[in-house]
Amino acid sequence: MKSILGFKILDSWQSIFSTYLFIVLQHILSSKFGITNKELIAGGLFNIIINLSILILIFNSFYQKEKRFIYLWLTAMIPLLIILPISIHIIFSEIKHVISLII
Numbered sequence: 001m002k003s004i005l006g007f008k009i010l011d012s013w014q015s016i017f018s019t020y021l022f023i024v025l026q027h028i029l030s031s032k033f034g035i036t037n038k039e040l041i042a043g044g045l046f047n048i049i050i051n052l053s054i055l056i057l058i059f060n061s062f063y064q065k066e067k068r069f070i071y072l073w074l075t076a077m078i079p080l081l082i083i084l085p086i087s088i089h090i091i092f093s094e095i096k097h098v099i100s101l102i103i
Helices: 012-032 037-063 070-102
Strands: none
Touching: 012 037, 012 070, 037 070
């Protein structure tokens, strides 16, 4: 299946693994942003983009889920369902933080 832009749409397992990869990258890279105003804005935008990507990948894994390995899929998805509200909170708090830095 192809997306609107012509790229291949990830299946459920690829979305789950990509989500875990983004979570690890977020925890590694988000502490590396500096202390100047421009660096803090860049870090905030990075956190907004990576958390939006995490949300999209979680929703895609629901949409693309297979019926065969439902118990294994649920085992992999439970931690992501716990992270879902945290990711939403990070998005809104980073938007607020970036706006306060710009103004």
